[in-house]
Amino acid sequence: DAKTTQPTSMDCAEGRAANLPCNHSTISGNEYVYWYRQIHSQGPQYIIHGLKNNETNEMASLIITEDRKSSTLILPHATLRDTAVYYCIVRGNSGAGSYQLTFGKGTKLSVIP
């Protein structure tokens, strides 16, 4: 699976949009981009995933660049409860180990009142 690069930490003012970047320059054509988050002392929570089109659900939006080498997770109106570590993961859809989600260190997002 392709590796991802994320900033170590970010701050966001409460009520503003939080834009979390992720670089995955070695992504291959059949690999999806997944986002999870982990609030302190809890298990990770799935947020969203996509292949090449932008995606939106009730939690967030995922913007993937046309060359698919980077993506941005957008939390439109960040709240204090969005303070967490956000993980960007690239995973293939076939072949050995395609079920594996390999978590990196993620981005620690702090939402500030």
Place this chain on the structure above:
Amino acid sequence: ETGVTQTPRHLVMGMTNKKSLKCEQHLGHNAMYWYKQSAKKPLELMFVYSLEERVENNSVPSRFSPECPNSSHLFLHLHTLQPEDSALYLCASSPSSGFLGTGELFFGEGSRLTVL
């Protein structure tokens, strides 16, 4: 509430003890996972079960022994652990172990293990 329940939430054990962690899911999923999260380290995949058969063992020491009696339950048996095994152990489930599903994992709250 994710539908994945782990017990106990906290466990303290000596190096000579035998204990077990339990995971239960009521989501009708076919795949279950054990992850380990040590302090200041990324989550590490330990085991994957698909339809009650182990499909992955990521070079985990034999002092960790998984058991999957049915698709709803997963155990992690612990024996003669070391202090460096102290960590948060997370269970997860998904509709499928392969990419027949969405790749969406549902995690439990974790079992915080301390080995003295």
